[in-house]
Amino acid sequence: MEQRPNLDRSLDSQTFKQYYYLKEELVHFCRQNHIPTSGSKIELTERIAYFLETGKIMKTKVQTKKQSQITVIHETDCIESNFVCSEKHRAFFKQMIGSSFSFHVPFQKWLKNNTGKTYGEAIEAYYQILEDKKKRKTKIDKQFEYNTYIRDFFADNKGRSLEDAIQCWKYKKSIPGHNRYEKSDLRALNG
Template identity: 70%
Template sequence: MIERPVLDKHLDSKTFRDFYYLKEELIDFCRKNGLPVSGGKLEIADRIAYFLETGRILSAGAGKKKAAIISSITEDTEIEADFVCSERHRAFFKEHIGNSFSFNVAFQKWLKGNSGKTYKEAISAYYQILEDKKKGKLKIDRQFEYNTYIRDFFADNKGRPLEEAIRCWKYKKQLPGHNRYERSDLSAL
C-alpha cells in the first residue's frame, strides 16, 4: 500500500488530488501558505491544487452577491435570486412545516436553484425531499465522501457493523485514487 503523502507545498497537484485529506488539514495548509480558508471543502481543495500547480494564490470567490431583502414572506412570494438561509426564512418554514424543519443540504440546493418559484412550491419540494431521503433516492454530494462510502458499504454488506465500515473507509482513504466503496475494500478486515 502506498502511504498517503504529507500535504505540503512541495507536493504536486496530481498526487494531492489522488489522496483524501480532511477539511481541517486543508485549512491548516492554507493558513501556513497564505491561502484563503473560506468556502467549502471542494473550493478549498481546488484552491490548493491551483497553488500546487502554479505557485500562485487563487483568491476566494470574489464579490458574493447580497440576497435581495423582502419585507414579508408568504406562500405566494417568489424565491429571491441568490437565496440565503436566514432566521426569517427559518421562521417562515417552521410556521408552515413545523418545528422539525431544518435547512438540509438538498433543500438548500433546491432553494438556491429555483428562484422565481413560490414558497408554496418550496414547501412541497421540502416534503418531496424528505420522502426521497426515506426511500434512499437522494444523491450525496461529492464533498461528503465518508457518508457516501458508509452508505454504499451497508448497501453491499447488510448486517455488518459500523466499526467494519469505518475500518474499510480508513483503509480506502489511505489509497491513491477515488474514495468510493468497492467490495475489494473488505480486505482491510
C-alpha cells in the same frame, strides 16, 4: 499498507489529488501558505492543486450577499434571487410546515434554483422532496466522501459493524485513487 504523503509544498499536484485529506488538513496547509481558507473542501482542493502546480495563489471571487427586501414572508411572495437560508425564512417554514422543518440540502438547492416561484410553491416542493426521499436512495454530495463510503459499505455488507466500515475507510483513504467503496477494501479487515 502504502503511506499517504504529507501535505506540504514538496508534494506535486497529481499525487496530492490521488489521496484523501481532511478539510482541516487542507485549511491548515492553506493558512501556512497564505491561501484563502473560505469555501468548500472541493474549492480548497482546487486552490491547493493550483498552488502546488504553479506556486501561485489562485484568485478567489469575493461574493457579497445582498440583504433581502422582504421583511415578512407570505405564501404569495416570490423567492428572491439572492435567497439565503436565514432565521426569518426558517421561522416562516416552521410556522407553515411545523417544528420538524429543516433546511436539508435538496430543499436548499430547490430554493436557490427556483427564484421567482412563490413560497407557497416552495412548501409544496418541500413535501414532494420528502416523498421522493422515502422512495429512493438519497444522493450524497461529492464533498461528503466518508458518508457515501460508509453507506455503500453497509449496503454491500449487511451485519458488519461501523468499526469494520471505518477500518476499511481508513485503508481506502491511505491508498492513491478514488475513495469509493469497493468489495476489495475488505482486505483491510484481514490484516
